[in-house]
Amino acid sequence: MSDESEALFDKADTLDEIRDKANKNSNLEMKLRNCIKDSMSKVDSLLTRNDTTQAQLTRHNELVSFMKTYCHERAYSFQIKKCQDVSCNICTPIRLPQTVFDSLHFLPDPVPALDNPDHYTSFQAVYGKQTSEEFRPSLQLNQANAEPAPKSVFASGKIRDYIMCCDCGKWHYVYSDKALSQDEIQDFKQSLYTYDYSCGAPLFPDNHYLAELLFVCVKISCDTPMEILYYSSQKSENSDICYHCGTDSDFIDPPVKMVIGPKRPRFCGPTP
Structure with a gap:
């Protein structure tokens, strides 16, 4: 990029300001595109501007290597520092005094x-x-x-059974990534007679083998509403029960915004 173009972009402090300058000057936009393309090709010659997703980017081995060697990635920052390797074909020589450069570290x-x-x-x-x-x-x-369970397991297609809280009477779904064997079903049914389930608790003690197979949403308490998946599930045995307290009578019509699936949430009193 020419010194003149560099000077124009030097006055832009944010990406929005850079984008605004490029949109107002087509020649400047083209120079910026070419400059970025040149830098991209140095990092990974196969990288294109259409590679934008995590899955696409992780397939570029040279880019992944560059990220590990030169970059410091965090949730709220992304930092790059030159490597000073004389054989490197990406980094240009440093322009700061060596002592100053050596004192610079990632945040x-x-x-x-x-x-x-x-x-x-x-x-x-x-x-x-x-x-x-x-x-x-x-x-x-x-x-x-x-939740102390794989996030992907909490889906309507992975609902295997129900369990009721012994304190508030609300129903909870029991989830599993895979269908249960007959032995697993029998052991689960047996555990229902052995343990009283309460909202917020795991299904089994840590040493029970089903603890790694069957899950409930433990972040739901007796004071919080039912799982919304109860009403979006296609399971025919789902009965109409109140979204807030789990009772099965004296319903009023729910707000339109709460109608989410084949079974809409039911309420036995004023909605919040």
């Missing part, structure tokens, strides 16, 4: 302070050290709210 992740876990260690204390996203607040929140 660290948040790390709780050892003496006060409610606060983070200072930037100066962790800069230049190896850190991970383990303590990223949004990651910890997702982990806290995650």
Whole structure:
């Protein structure tokens, strides 16, 4: 890219500003496209602008190697640093003084302070050290709210049975990735007589072999509504029960926005 074009883009601080300048100047847009294409070809000659999905990108071995060698990827940042390998055909020589370049490191992740876990260690204390996203607040929140089961198992096509909470009387679906064998069905039925199930609890003790095979949504409590999948399921044995309390009488019509499948949620009182 020419010095003139570089100067124009140098005044753009965000991707939106870069895109806006390119849209207003077709010549500038073409120079930007060519510049990006040249950089892409250095990283992976087979990479195209149409390769945009994770599945497509992971098939480009040279790109994957580049990411591992030069890049630092996080949920909210993406950083690249030159390698200084004289045989590298991607990185150009550094322009900073060597001492300054050597002092530059990837931005660290948040790390709780050892003496006060409610606060983070200072930037100066962790800069230049190896850190991970383990303590990223949004990651910890997702982990806290995650079900202790494969996410893909919670689908209507993987519903194998029902179980009722002994405290509130609400029904829960029992999920499994695969159809159960006769022995597994028998063992599951036997466990229903052995254990009283309550909302928020796993189906089995950790040492039960079915604990790795059958799952319920443990994030549903006696105070939360029924699983919405109960009403979208095609199972003919689903009876009409209240979305909030699980009773089977004195229904009122649900809001239109709640009609989601072959069986609409039912309510025995005012909806929230």
